Amino acid sequence: MHLFFENVAPHMFKLWSGRFFKGDTLNNSIPFVLPKSSWKEIGKEMEKNKKTMPLDFGRPPRNIWKYNAGYKAEEWANWITLYSVPLLKSKLPEGYRIYKCLLNILMIFKFLISKIYIKFIDILNIGMNLSQLFIYA
Secondary structure, three states: OHHHHHHHHHHHHHHHOOOOOOOHHHHHOOOOOOOHHHHHHHHHHHHHOHHHOOHHHOOOOOOHHHHHHHOOHHHHHHHHHHHHHHHHHOOOOOOOHHHHHHHHHHHHHHHHHHOOOOOHHHHHHHHHHHHHHHHHO
16 A cells, blocks of 8 residues: 555646656656646645544544645555545546546556455456556556
8 A cells, every 4th residue: 555655646746736856847748747826726625524524434534635745554555545536627638548547547556455366357457547548647
């Protein structure tokens, strides 16, 4: 869990927020980078919903734009599995293929971290989700 959520998830966030590469040229060339204003809205939405989140979700959500540098694995796990899809859905361009890829990636990771034992049928389901990535790419 820590390997993925403390390494991959923060890099995904940096990519979406335009802070992945050192130079602005490469960051600005990525078509699915969300503007700073969108990230501020997402962060405010997360903080607004803090009081209504069930305790079963673990640590209440913090503003991802302000506090992402201090996120722990549990917060990144909640961001990826619970908050990212509904909060990013309205921010990504309509009909954008990367959104479908993102959904498939999230479904794969969510499935993998929720299982202790993986059966053959589970491997087939993962394979189907992975094959969908190539259709949308």
